Amino acid sequence: MICAACYGMLRGQDKRQWRGTFDLHFDHHTHRWELERSAEIGCCICRSIQYELRKFDHTGGPSPDEYRDPTRQGSFISAFLSEVHEKQGLYRLDFKLHDSRSLGTFLLQQTRNESETRLYTPISKNTSSNEVLQLARYWIRRCTSRDHESCPNEDSDNKGRFYPTRLIDLRPNGLSSDQLRLIVTRVQAQEDQFRITKPKGFYVTLSHCWGDAEIIRLLKESLSSFQENIPTNELPRTFRDAIGLARGLGGKIRYIWIDSLCIVQDDHEDWLSESAQMYEIYRNSYCNISATAAANSDKGLFFPRNPNHLWGDEINLNTEGIPKARSKGEREQHLGLEPLIRRCTILDCSFWDREVDKAPVNMRGWVLQERLMAPRVLHFCQHQIAWECRHLNAAEHFPHGIPSMELKADDIKERSTLKYLIPDRYGRRPVGAIPAEASDAAHENWKRVIERYSKTRLTKEEDKLIALAGIAEMMDSQIRGRYVAGMWERYLASQLLWRVDPVYENGLFSYPSRRPKCYRAPSFSWASVDGPQGIRCGETVREEELQILVEKVNVNTKGDNRFGLVKEGSYLELACVLRKINLELQEKPAGTRYAWYLKGGKRAGGREATAKKHDNVYLDSPYHDFKSIQAFGGQLYCAPARKDPANYLICLLLQFLRSEDRKRCFRRVGLTIIPPYEGGQEDLVSCGGGGSREEGERETICIV
Numbered sequence: 001m002i003c004a005a006c007y008g009m010l011r012g013q014d015k016r017q018w019r020g021t022f023d024l025h026f027d028h029h030t031h032r033w034e035l036e037r038s039a040e041i042g043c044c045i046c047r048s049i050q051y052e053l054r055k056f057d058h059t060g061g062p063s064p065d066e067y068r069d070p071t072r073q074g075s076f077i078s079a080f081l082s083e084v085h086e087k088q089g090l091y092r093l094d095f096k097l098h099d100s101r102s103l104g105t106f107l108l109q110q111t112r113n114e115s116e117t118r119l120y121t122p123i124s125k126n127t128s129s130n131e132v133l134q135l136a137r138y139w140i141r142r143c144t145s146r147d148h149e150s151c152p153n154e155d156s157d158n159k160g161r162f163y164p165t166r167l168i169d170l171r172p173n174g175l176s177s178d179q180l181r182l183i184v185t186r187v188q189a190q191e192d193q194f195r196i197t198k199p200k201g202f203y204v205t206l207s208h209c210w211g212d213a214e215i216i217r218l219l220k221e222s223l224s225s226f227q228e229n230i231p232t233n234e235l236p237r238t239f240r241d242a243i244g245l246a247r248g249l250g251g252k253i254r255y256i257w258i259d260s261l262c263i264v265q266d267d268h269e270d271w272l273s274e275s276a277q278m279y280e281i282y283r284n285s286y287c288n289i290s291a292t293a294a295a296n297s298d299k300g301l302f303f304p305r306n307p308n309h310l311w312g313d314e315i316n317l318n319t320e321g322i323p324k325a326r327s328k329g330e331r332e333q334h335l336g337l338e339p340l341i342r343r344c345t346i347l348d349c350s351f352w353d354r355e356v357d358k359a360p361v362n363m364r365g366w367v368l369q370e371r372l373m374a375p376r377v378l379h380f381c382q383h384q385i386a387w388e389c390r391h392l393n394a395a396e397h398f399p400h401g402i403p404s405m406e407l408k409a410d411d412i413k414e415r416s417t418l419k420y421l422i423p424d425r426y427g428r429r430p431v432g433a434i435p436a437e438a439s440d441a442a443h444e445n446w447k448r449v450i451e452r453y454s455k456t457r458l459t460k461e462e463d464k465l466i467a468l469a470g471i472a473e474m475m476d477s478q479i480r481g482r483y484v485a486g487m488w489e490r491y492l493a494s495q496l497l498w499r500v501d502p503v504y505e506n507g508l509f510s511y512p513s514r515r516p517k518c519y520r521a522p523s524f525s526w527a528s529v530d531g532p533q534g535i536r537c538g539e540t541v542r543e544e545e546l547q548i549l550v551e552k553v554n555v556n557t558k559g560d561n562r563f564g565l566v567k568e569g570s571y572l573e574l575a576c577v578l579r580k581i582n583l584e585l586q587e588k589p590a591g592t593r594y595a596w597y598l599k600g601g602k603r604a605g606g607r608e609a610t611a612k613k614h615d616n617v618y619l620d621s622p623y624h625d626f627k628s629i630q631a632f633g634g635q636l637y638c639a640p641a642r643k644d645p646a647n648y649l650i651c652l653l654l655q656f657l658r659s660e661d662r663k664r665c666f667r668r669v670g671l672t673i674i675p676p677y678e679g680g681q682e683d684l685v686s687c688g689g690g691g692s693r694e695e696g697e698r699e700t701i702c703i704v
Contacts (some may be wrong), residue, residue, distance in 0.1 A: 002313060003038035005029060006045045009079060010093075010108075010315050013339075022323055027075035035077065044313050045106060048348050049077065049095055052103045059679040077103065083322050084412050090405070091317065091344065092412060105407045108317055108344040113219065120399050122310050122384075128241075128302035132385055133248055135399060136378055138388045140249065140287060143376050148391035152375050154202075154252070159648055163199045165228040165274060166218075166262040167255035168230065170247055175229065180243065182218070182226035182261070197225070200595035201254030202286035206242045207370045207377075208259070209298020209361050210459065215239075217265040217357070221606040230261070234299035242289050245301065253286060264275040276561040277375060279470035288374035290367075290547070293382040301380040310384055310397050313346040349407040351397065356388075365456040365463065369470040372422050372449070390419045421445040421477050422471065440540070442478035443491060446535040449475075450486065454526060455534035461516040462565070464527045469563035475564075484555050485525040485566050492572075493550045497538030497641055497650055498526045499618040499671040509591040510609065511622040519568040522555065523667040524703045527566075529620045538650070541642065544562070547685070548652070549639045551700055571704045576639040578654070578699065583629055583636050586615065594619060594626070596638070596653075596672065598683055612680035616674075619670040621651070629655055629669065640684045647676035651684065654703065665702040 005028060008014035015027040029035045029046075034058040035053070038046035076098055084090040088109030094101040124131040144153045163185045172181035183197040216234045218226060232240065239258060246256045263272040274281075282288060291301050317610055320339040361367050371377055371388070379386040384396035393402050393415075406415040422445070449471055458467060465486055472483055482489035487496075502509045513531030521527035526535045543549060558565040580599040585592060595615040619625055629636050635656035642650045650673050654666040674681050 001042050001308070001311070001316065002045055003041060003043035005034070006043055007324070008400060010081075010317050011341075013318050013320065016321075022429060023080045024321055026079040026081070028079045030075050031074055032494055033183075042308055044309070044346060045095075045349070047095075047309065048106075048350060048354075049103045052350070053097070056097075056101065059570075079317075081322065083319075084405075087405070087412070089342070090412075091319070096107065100406070102410075105349045107347040107349060107403060107405055107412070108315065109403070110342045110344050110349055111314065120310070120312055120372075120396065122307045122396055124301055124307055126304050127380060127383075127385055132396070133245075135396065136245075136385060136387075137249060138399075139378070139392070139394065140376070143389050143391065148389060150390040162280050163203065164257050164262060164281045167203055167257055168243075168261060169197075169255055170243065171254060172670055174641070178232065180230040180232055181228065182223075182230060184227065199255060202252050203255035203257055203501070204246050204253055205251075205257045205282055205288045205370065205374060206239070206259075207288055207361055207367045208238050208242075208258075208291040208385055209294060209296050209364060211298065213298050215260060215295050215297050217260045218262065219266050219412040220264055223264065226261070233417055237300035238291045238294055238297045241301035242291070245289060246286050249287070256556065257281060257285065266586070272561070272564070275466050276469065276559075276564065277457040278586070279473040282370050282373035282470065283375070283406055285374050288370060288377045288676075290371070290377050290379045292356060292357075292361050293378075295360045299505070303380075303382055305383040307483065312397065315344055315346055317342050317344045319562060347403045347405075349403075349405075351395070352386075352393070352402055352406070355395070355524060356378075356381070356386050359362050360582045363456055365453065365458040365467045368453050368456060371470060372419065373470055373474060388419065390417070406434060408604075416448075421424055421449050439480055439490070442475055443488065443540050446475055446479065446488070447540070451534055453534075455532060461530060462518055462520055464516070464520050464530075465566060466561075466564050469561060473509060474564040482553070484553055484572075485521045485570060486527040487525060489553060491540050491542070493543060493546050493548050493554065493574075494541045494642070496524055496548070496550075496574075497671065498535050499538070500529060500531055500620050501618060502534050503533050504590075507590060508632070511619065513621045513623070515621045515624045521566050522570045522572070523620075523669070524572060528668075531621075533535070538642075539644065546642050548639060551575055569704075571665075571702050573700050574639075575698060575700045575701055576641070576652075576700070577685075577697070578637040578639055581636050581638045581653075582655075583617075583626070583666055585626065590624075593617075594622065596636070598680075612678070612683070614672060614674055614678065614680060616673045616675065617653075617670065618672065620668065625655070625669040636669070637666070638684060643681075643685075649674040649676075649681045649684065654701075660702065663700060663702050665704055667704055 009028065017027060019025040019650045029038070035046055035050055039050040078098070079094050080094040080096070081144050082092055091108040093108055095107040097103055122131060142148065143151050146153065165184065165186060167183050167185065169181045169183050170330040171177070172179060175181060179317055183199065184195070185197060185199055187196060213236065215236045216231070243256060246253050263274045291299070294300060294302060312633045317343055356362060357486055359381060362371065376389040379388065386395040387393065394400065395402060404415050405412050422555055453468060458464060468486065476483065479488050479490065484492060500513045502511050512533065513529050515529055527533070550572055554572070555570040556567045558567055581596045582599050583594060583596045593615055594617040595613045596617060597611045597613045615682060630684070637654045639652040639654055640649060644650065650671065652668060653672055655669045657665045657667055659665065
């Protein structure tokens with residue numbers, strides 16, 4: 001449902017304000033209490049706006065109420081209605097706070113006819129209901145049928161099916177129906193004394209947040225007793241809910257795999273061995289059950305909800321005044337009095353992002369590979385369940401598929417499906433039919449994976465690479481090359497041009513990125529830093545388009561897993577031109593910023609280089625690196641790496657460490673970009689004539 005304010009605005013154009021723009025401008029709610037009242041009675045639009053507004057209350061800056069000038073005339077919230085010109089019959093409705101901060105975007109999609117209008121109407125007040133279970137069964141039934149040709153059906157890989165080393169038997173022989181038993185499917189050195197069980201049937205997996213609570217775990221001392229009986233009453237609520245759900249999904253599901261109960265938690269060798277199999281464990285599961293909304297294992301899968309909030313909403317939209325809203329035929333028949341009304345479905349652009357992508361479990365680093373590799377995922381969200389497979393993304397609100405459009409960088413784009421980032425095993429056409437094209441496409445997909453993964457959190461910071469190993473192994477069949485600490489040897493030089501953007505919030509810049517306490521990856525790898533804002537990958541380009549050249553790579557891993565933990569002492573050798581620079585801190589109204597300038601030297605022809613300051617600087621971790629740079633006497637260098645098609649010069653920032661075997665060793669500390677209009681590019685790309693390294697002679701250096 002929608003409130004009177006939203007209905008009057010969309011149907012009758014109430015409170016419309018003339019602004020001389022192509023979109024229609026409206027005053028929405030005048031006061032915050034009006035918004036909260038509308039959200040409380042169930043308005044789908046105001047509920048979403050209220051959710052976004054409350055996020056501003058917790059950012060540490062002034063609240064939206066404090067921002068407001070009490071003498072200011074007008075609305076607390078404004079709305080803007082326009083047509084998405086690339087899509088006929090699609091309109092966007094934007095909401096902004098009085099200080100222009102965005103509060104969300106909705107799409108209003110015209111319904112073609114009554115037969116196409118399918119408004120789902122759930123009635124259950126908890127996601128544990130039979131109604132929810134039946135919808136989950138429906139999605140699974142459709143996904144395992146021939147309808148989803150790119151998803152595995154129940155006959156796929158039936159012969160020689162992979163099973164994890166250990167599984168929890170949901171229906172153990174000789175025990176009551178509510179009891180559990182751990183089975184071992186193959187011999188491990190420490191388990192030679194235990195019986196081996198040949199499994200039959202399907203298994204499901206569980207994604208969950210461990211949280212701070214102490215939960216029951218598989219230990220060396222409990223390995224034997226768990227094979228007799230797992231004490232169900234000691235399991236956390238999420239585990240119990242997942243086990244009950246797995247039993248309810250159908251008799252074909254015989255087992256469940258839960259990390260803390262199937263990996264020996266006090267045996268590091270077992271952890272390394274099982275971690276290396278994550279790719280197979282999730283890829284071969286029947287379905288992954290995700291405790292998406294639960295912040296810890298005691299929260300459970302199921303939550304109470306108001307089913308009315310899930311009912312699909314439609315509105316009679318008044319499009320009068322929107323340019324090109326009428327077709328030529330409609331304009332000819334228009335009497336000049338009646339407004340043009342279109343029947344539209346209301347679509348919340350932030351729904352999937354809010355309920356799924358940014359839910360607690362999907363902010364865990366380990367879960368991204370679980371979500372990507374599992375053939376299908378059943379999400380238990382805060383208010384509803386959701387579904388994810390290669391063929392379909394759906395939710396109770398959109399049981400036949402979520403909207404195909406989404407908001408990206410303030411523009412309406414076709415929605416990108418997460419599972420399309422990995423190779424398709426089951427489609428009729430193999431992805432790798434043209435190896436070169438498949439490899440290039442896989443490189444681009446890998447960058448999208450990294451940008452998403454780098455925003456997630458890990459309980460143990462040393463897991464950064466091992467938690468990604470399963471995805472890397474899956475992508476390896478397409479990229480076809482050596483894996484280098486989170487990157488790939490092909491196009492490696494351009495992959496060095498990643499960057500960490502500062503965070504801009506409440507009018508201030510901040511730098512939350514940090515370096516791990518223990519060694520995890522060489523500094524040229526994005527895996528050497530952590531930051532909630534993540535990293536941004538550079539454009540993939542060929543060597544001839546770059547001014548740097550990777551001549552040698554020496555990166556070794558611990559153990560046999562070439563996608564796993566990296567040994568300390570890894571490095572690469574890079575041919576480049578270096579110019580010595582000074583880096584300084586600048587205090588500005590928007591917070592701390594950094595700038596650099598050349599430290600003396602000459603350009604080609606012997607002319608003095610200018611002391612032009614450049615402030616387009618992206619330090620990897622200013623918290624750790626700036627003090628280090630200052631402490632070592634400012635031994636900082638700039639290495640021009642690429643000039644992009646728009647003539648922006650992209651350069652690496654490198655800190656000198658020492659000299660070894662007649663080579664200078666550096667560590668990467670950031671990136672800088674010099675725009676063409678700023679000047680000073682020629683000082684960097686022109687080599688001096690004196691033969692001195694300081695004056696820009698090309699040399700081979702080592703980056704550790």
